[in-house]
Amino acid sequence: MKTSIIILTHNQLNYTKQCIESIIKYTKEGSYDIIIVDNHSTDGTVEWLKEQNNLKVIFNNKNLGFPKGCNQGIEIATGDNILLLNNDTVVTENWLENLLACLYSSDDIGAVGPVTNSATYYSTIPVDYTSIDEMHRFAASYNVSDHSKWEERLKLIGFCMLIKRKAINEIGLLDERFTPGNFEDDDYSVRLRKAGYRLMLCKDTFIHHYGSVSWKKDVNAYSRILTENEKKFKEKWGTDSNSYRVDCEMVECIKARKDEALRVLHIGAGSGGTLLKVKNEYPLAQLYGVEKNPFSIEEASRFAIMTDSFEHHDIIGREFDAILLSGDTFSLDKRLLQFIVRHLKENGTFIAKLPNIGHCLVIQDFLGGGNPVADRNMYSFSQIDCLLKEAGFRTSISGLKPFISDSQQHFINQLATIYGDSVRPMLESSYFLVAAQFENRQLLPLLDELMSGKNVWAELQNYLPEQIIAAIKENNHNSVDILNRLAIENFAVGHHEHVLPYLRAAFEMEPDHADTLYNLAFVLNSYGEKELANRYLSFIENPDEEVQKLFEEINEKPLKNIQMLTFLLRRLEFEVDLEETKQAIVQKLMENEIDETIIKEVLNTSIIDKVKVLQSLAIICFEHGLHEHVMPYLHAAYDLDPTNGDTLYNLGYVLLYYGEYELAERFLQQIQQPDEQVIELLEAARGESS
Incomplete structure (x- = not known):
């Protein structure tokens, strides 16, 4: 399987070099090709690209923008997958393997993307590295394939989007009306989902993103194009980017076991981003949503029961563990509260995110002659508290504070001088986060x-x-x-x-x-x-004596485990009483008395032939059905010596057993002098065996 990596360039040669060098270093040779579409660079990029003999390059005589450039690359691509990658990214160890593992884990997954340090739509994670070298060390430990960290999303961000060729053939190329760029990835996400594909964010895969380096030179132009393209998106689909919001703060207020079959209703659900977050956190949850926008209802209906009224027959008569309210569209009034009281379970939680009428920007708008509450529902702290207490709720209300500019801070300081510092929290909070439950008198x-x-x-x-x-x-x-x-x-x-x-x-x-x-x-x-x-x-x-006994247990057991494991692994290394040794290791693993951390410590300090022992551990685990341990040990052996024929054979055998035919073939092909057994496995991986 081959992936065609499409990169657009317009100046920024240094970033382009870093990006391509990282691909070559951290991507399996032969598994990809690189297509560069240059949008009329003038900084030496063109000359440098012409010197490279490992790239396919299209040179445009003017800047055609991002969507058109991507389409040019897609049209000449020959890969089974298409990867759209910004030139201001630096890819990392295992990046493509991890993304492909998720992309091909299900037929209905159409596209996937990684997390990063700088991007929109909740795809960033906190990082503390200060150099590219530190970043790669961070990514090497972070990029461990883990299906539990794959999260379905309504949309993916185009800085790095891996798409099945089959999906592209079905829905077509990027929409060039969004030239020069922005919202073409939102649009493509919509089209993929409408074609029946799911989109996945791979939280087990990290790459570095410098972030919009091409746009930073002209922030005003960027802002103008962003506004214009959002308008085009709304004209095409009938909704704006706000409908895709994910109110993570509300989901965090749901307190339940992960395996609990919750019933959750979101009033003002938009396109279902928050409900999808609930689904990712609570896989067994039954999801319901109320929304007025027809397009948003269609979007969310793929995973939730959606209606256009909270008095719909799909909702009336049901009780919910959690009822969520996004207060921009639906008003928190006595009628809605009566509905919530009737439909919230006795021990359920009502959670709301409500715009604050006392936020500094709202007050500034009032003072400037505007009317910011004319087309939206806004609330004061006391109004919310009073409404909920009258309805019989015990409430917790906190403020959500966005970024505050210097001018806003100056305005807040002026009001605090007049009214006292107690007004600051109200002026700083753009929304109120409300969590309310019935008073529990029993x-x-x-x-x-x-x-x-x-x-x-x-x-x-x-x-x-x-x-x-x-x-x-x-x-x-x-x-x-x-x-x-x-x-x-x-x-x-x-x-x-x-x-x-x-x-x-x-x-x-x-x-x-x-x-x-x-x-x-x-x-x-x-x-x-x-x-x-x-x-x-x-x-x-x-x-007392009991405390001392616990102290000794805490501190003696790890030492005993290390001593015991050192004894067993040395016997394994020198093949002493092999069957007895294997049984002892299996028993310790099954009883969780030893783990991979302790094994790694013993390997580093006490074992000479580490590759041999890691292979032996993998085989033992495979033979006894401890499959979660097999690949980590084989990967560790491969990292120590990528040319070891036994390791490559074992990887091929195990991956073939797990149904990963293409990956198995990739490892088997690396064996320098394949014997008859290797050739038989290769034929099986290719589907050629009789």
Whole structure:
């Protein structure tokens, strides 16, 4: 399988060189070709490109823009996949392999993209590197293929978009009405989804992006083109970019187990970006949405039940674990609150993101003679608080603060001088984030019964830890004892996601409580957080025999495991009592007494023939069905010696077994002197064996 990488250039030669050099260094030779479309560069780029003999190059005699240039590249591309890549990117170890793994994990995935340090639409991750060398070290550890980190998205950003050729053949080329650039990737994402394809963001793959270097020279022109092309997008599809918003803050307010079959309703859902985020976080969730825009309803209907009214028959009569409201379109009034009260489960959460009428920009607009609330619903803090309390809710309201410019800060300072610093939070917050639940009048008696020894565990399961902790704090009776008891009960039945919240709440209330400190250490040790467990134990002022015993257990077991593993791996290396050694290793792996971190430490410090031992570990795991360990060990062996014939054969064999025929063939082809067994495997990988 070959990928055609299409890169547009318009000056910025230094970035282009970095980009191409990184592709050559970090992409498997023979798996790709590079097509450069130069949009009339004048800085030496043309001359440099003409000197390269490993590139296909199209030279334009004027700047035709991004969509047209990409289309020129696509039209001459011969790859099974097309990758649109900005020239201000630096690719990294395993980047293309990881993207391809996701792209071909399902027939209905049409395009994928990586995360980066600089891009729009929630595709950035925090980074702390300060040089390209540091970036590559970061990426090498980050880029570990992991399907659990693949996230479906409504749209992908065009700085790096890998697309199946089949999908391009179905939907056609980029729409050149968006020349010179911007919104052509939004448009292409819409067209892919309308053709039935899913789009995936690969959060297991990172590349560096310098970010819009071609546009930075003329910010005003960039802003003007962005506005014009958004208008073209809206004219074509009937909606704007705001409909694709993802309100991550609202999703974070949903507190539930990841395996829980929640029922979630989003009023004002737009094209479903927030609901899709809910789906990614809670795969078993049943999703419902209310939206007025017909195009947005169609977009979100691919994964949610959508209606144009919250009184639709698909919604009336159902109860929801969470009801979300984006308050730009639908008004938070008594009628809507009556609906929410009727349809929210007793222990459910109402979550809203509501525009703040007191934000500094709104006030400036008023003072300038404008009317910013004429076409949107806006609210004050007291208005929201009053409405929800009247409806019987206990509320938490916080402000969401966007970037504040120097001029805005000056305006805020002026008002704070007049009205006092207490007005700052209101002036700085563009939205209010609201999380509200019904007052739980039955909870406190249940907690009293728990402490008196009654079995009320089943009833308490109807409440979230946040609700219980809030009730305990408000009433402050037997607080620390109850919280410790709840943590112990949850730990005993395996509800591990609830254990630490109770213990941390107890620690915040009384940091020197010996039982809390012991329980924290015990739990953290069982979760493998030995260093943190030690820290909490050290806070106990008068440690008794039980505390000392736990301290010894925490600190002795890792040392014993390392000693035991060193013994086993040395026996494996020198082939001493092989069957007995293999069985012992399998047993330790299955019992989680050893992990890859400890194995790596022992390999680095105590083993001579590391490649041999890694291969042996991979084979042992493969033979005993421990498949999650097989590829990591083989990859580690390959990293140490990419020319080792046994490693290449084992990789080919295992990948063939897993159905990865093309990848298996790629490794087998690297074997310098293939014997009969290798040739047979190669034929099987190519589908040539009889």
